Amino acid sequence: MKILYKYCLIIASVFFLFSCEKDTKGVSRITYYCDLELKGNATEFAPLGGTYTEPGWVASENDTDVSDKVVVSGTVNTQAAGLYRLVYSVDNTDGFPKTAERQVVVYNTAPSAMPSGFYTVSKESNRNGTTVYGSDFTILIYQVTPGRFYVSDLFGGYYDQRAGYGSNYAMVGNIALSSDNVITLVNSKVAGWGDSLDGMINGSFDPDTKTAKWTAQYAGAYNFNVIATPQ
Numbered sequence: 241m242k243i244l245y246k247y248c249l250i251i252a253s254v255f256f257l258f259s260c261e262k263d264t265k266g267v268s269r270i271t272y273y274c275d276l277e278l279k280g281n282a283t284e285f286a287p288l289g290g291t292y293t294e295p296g297w298v299a300s301e302n303d304t305d306v307s308d309k310v311v312v313s314g315t316v317n318t319q320a321a322g323l324y325r326l327v328y329s330v331d332n333t334d335g336f337p338k339t340a341e342r343q344v345v346v347y348n349t350a351p352s353a354m355p356s357g358f359y360t361v362s363k364e365s366n367r368n369g370t371t372v373y374g375s376d377f378t379i380l381i382y383q384v385t386p387g388r389f390y391v392s393d394l395f396g397g398y399y400d401q402r403a404g405y406g407s408n409y410a411m412v413g414n415i416a417l418s419s420d421n422v423i424t425l426v427n428s429k430v431a432g433w434g435d436s437l438d439g440m441i442n443g444s445f446d447p448d449t450k451t452a453k454w455t456a457q458y459a460g461a462y463n464f465n466v467i468a469t470p471q
Contacts, residue, residue, distance in 0.1 A: 253287050255325055272302035274330045274338040280382065283380070285357070287349045292316045297340070299330045306330060318345045321384045347382040352418050353447040354389065356382035359468040361396040377401045378469060381452070389415050394428055394437060394456045396466035409433040411456065421445045423454050435459075 280295025299307045314326040323346040331337050347356040361377040377397030384390050393400055393410035400410040413428030413436075423443030428436040442465075443454035449469070456464040 244258050245433075254443050268331065271327055271334040272332060273336055274299055274301045274306060274332050276328060276330055276338045276340050278328065278342055280281065280341050280342075283345060283358075284342065285345045285347060285382075286316065286318050287339055288321050289319065289349075290318055292344055292346070297328055299338075301332050312426060316346065320344050321348050321382075321390075323390075336397050337398060345380070348385055350383065350386035352383055352387070352417065353421060354381070354383075354445050354452065355450070355470050357390075358471045359452065360471050362467040362469070365396050365467050367398060367428060368463050369465065373398065375403055378471070381468070384414065388426060389417060391415055394425075394454070394466070395458075395464050396442070396456075396468065397431075398464055399430075404468065411458070415438070415440070415443065415454075417445055428456075 247284045264337055276299045277298065278295070278297050282290070286292040286294065294312075295305060295309055299305070299310050310328055310330045312326055312328050314324065316324045316326070322345075324346065325346065327339060328335055328341070329339045345356070345448070347465075348363050359379050359381050361373065361379055363373050363376050365373045378401075379397060381389050382394040391413055394415075395411045396412070397471050399405045400407055404410070409430060409432040411428050412431045416424050416427040418424070421444060423440070423445055425437060425440035425443070430436065438457040438460060441457065443457045445452045452466075452468045456466065458464065
């Protein structure tokens, strides 16, 4: 009986192995994901009323160029100032996608003392005069209409970058720059909490040092004293 039992186990094992081989025949065990690299910068700038020139991309799968298979979604309207998002996507032969993103800033080119572009928020910026930022953060400021500017974070990166909460906790908004270089708040909103600034005080821009300063008042208790200069 023991010998018969052993033979039965051997036969069953052989049958199982052949069954697995048949079921998995023709199934690929290796997939090569695509590499996708954008040329140019993650953020590109285009003048209002001008043209946007796409820097392009390079894509490959297992050392084979597949750049012509990349699909781009999103558009850039250079007739309207704003932020535009482009998404680049390519699938490998097994259908697995690889994506990359770029934002395009369309800005108003009317003469202004305050330039459009990325600004470095000084690590000396602080909340309530006591909590110093301690690191330099980056925000985006660009002119939407003459004398009016979009700011990617009126907190100066405090919650988005310093605390690591992410972009939903950046206080986006618009500011106005007067002829005597006084900065005032137009509007603001932080998506993560669904509210806005109480107000802004001490806003100014120094055309000699190219330094923007403001105090963003928030939640009845916090004053974010921001110092920013163009990169």
